[in-house]
Amino acid sequence: MTPDYYELLGVKKSASAEEIRSAYKRLLRQAHPDTGGTSGLFIVIEQAWETLSDPARRASYDKERSRPGQSSSGSGSSDSAPSNHSDDFTRGYAEEAGRSRFREEQAQREREEARQRQYEHDRAAARERARQKKQYASEAARTERLRPYYDAVRKLSEKEKQLHFLGNVRLTYVLALHRAESSQYVVIFVIAALIALNAAFMIMGTATLTGFSYWFALVFNMVVIFLGSGVILVFVSAALLWLAKVAAPRRRNVSDTELQDEYLSAQSNG
Structure with a gap:
């Protein structure tokens, strides 16, 4: 079944190209992964824009939607309620958006854990270098202090x-x-x-x-x-x-x- 791009963008079926453009830009900012959105939602909005911004593709899409068994309305229709297909699309989209957000949050947690592990590793390495440096300095000072003793022992x-x-x-x-x-x-x-x-x-x-x-x-x-x-x-x-x-x-x-x-x-x- 064909998704209802009008409902996705929040415009009527009779919306002008400028209204569709405004709705697309507004949703694009909200759905972009860098601003808290998800990649799944971002892709669907791009598909809706590519279809409805081209007059030929929009006409073909409207024709496909007007066939028997397809919903010709939704939130974009002023005289009827959304179809069962629109409900299925909305539910599927929500599930995909939830899965996408979960994957991104999981990836974010993994990145944070990796950064924390790297931070702890760097701190441990710095402490070990400081300990070795202190040990080398102490050994060098002791060796210099014991030089007269070693010189005397070598004579025996x-x-x-x-x-x-x-x-x-x-x-x-x-x-x-x-x-x-x-x-x-x-x-x-x-x-x-x-x-x-x-x-x-x-x-x-x-x-x-x-x-x-x-x-x-x-x-x-x-x-x-x-x-x-x-x-x-x-x-x-x-x-x-x-x-x-x-x-x-x-x-x-x-x-x-x-x-x-x-x-x-x-x-x-x-």
Whole structure:
């Protein structure tokens, strides 16, 4: 059945082209989706305008509507009530408009939910970036503060690192052992040389040799005494260092942070 475009536009069947144009523009503003209307209503009003604005199509439409079984009146007829078909059209149009509005409202809700999810996602990402930035800054500051500690640890041998980390011995104590072990051979050389020189002159002071024999004997005695005293001093020094390591004040349940803070505190106080 053909819909009643006159009833849809709210004009009489005998309405002029200007009246139809005015009714079309008024309804078009109301039915446009951007002003709160629906796409279904908008399309139907466009169809009504396209039909009634063209004289040839309007005449064909009026002829179709005047056939038996079609309503020739409605709100656009001044002498009869709307037909059953007009009621069906109005009811169908209302249902379509309701479905259209429901779909648009649902789409609007989905867009709002998507915007809200994106907003929450952006906020969470911003918080995570701020947290990471703060963490990186804190780690960088701590690394810079601990630089003297790390520089000192790098000087230690593997056994000395084990004494510090596994035995929880203070780093200042381990560094003292490290310095003593590093300089022991220089000290031993100097002491052995002094002993050898002093002892050789004491021995040669009582000798009756002269000339080349005297100097040969002096050098020989110095070498022998130097080597002998050096060997003895090496063993003594090694024994003392071993005893110092064995007697090192080992502790339990001391964290790396506490070891680091101990050394930095000793450095600042020293």
